[in-house]
Amino acid sequence: MVLLEALSALSRDHRQAVIAIHVVGLSYAELSDALGVSVSTLRSRTFHGLRALRQHITSGEESDD
Template sequence: MGAEDELLEAVHESHADALYRYVVRRTGDEEEARDVVQETLLRAWRHPEVLERSEESVRAWLFTVARNLVVDHLRSARRTREHATGHLPEREEHDRTQAVLDSWLVADALVSLSPDHRAVVVGAYYGGRSVAELATELGVPTGTVKSRLHYGLRALRLALQEKGVTS
């Protein structure tokens, strides 16, 4: 740790609490006060020549910088136009109309499949089950599940095309 860092740490130890209390009294906002104190100490770090002055001079400089930051913030457009609120705004929700219509089309097309094909397609795509799991569940060989899945998807594609859905 260099001499400047030690000096800045000593300045922080000596003045940060007093600066914080001063800014809280000026702003009434603890969060803002922390930000102002941090910015004040950052400016002191950027101007190490200030830290070499007498203790009273450093303190006066820090409080002047803090006061100016508070005044700048109070005058800022953000402060005059933005207001804190206790509740979050409603989240934007995307229009799900098309998704609902698509799901109706698929559900209607699934009804047109044979029960065996429908069971395999629904189990695989909506249930997330593997071919082996479906074979065990339906009591048929895995080759039969694969065949039913292939022909079921083919029939589903044709049913959707009949309803005007293009790929």
């Protein structure tokens, strides 16, 4: 549930990149072809999306203590 909540907090573009790359297993090149977005843009979206996920999850853990 925590992960789903964290994913829902991301922007659509960040969520789409994170899920496609890290859950579905697409390569950056495959996703780039599918979306018509450069690989460097997708890498940036994935990086920032993962960073936001980490922050959301760790902030939730701190409030549970």
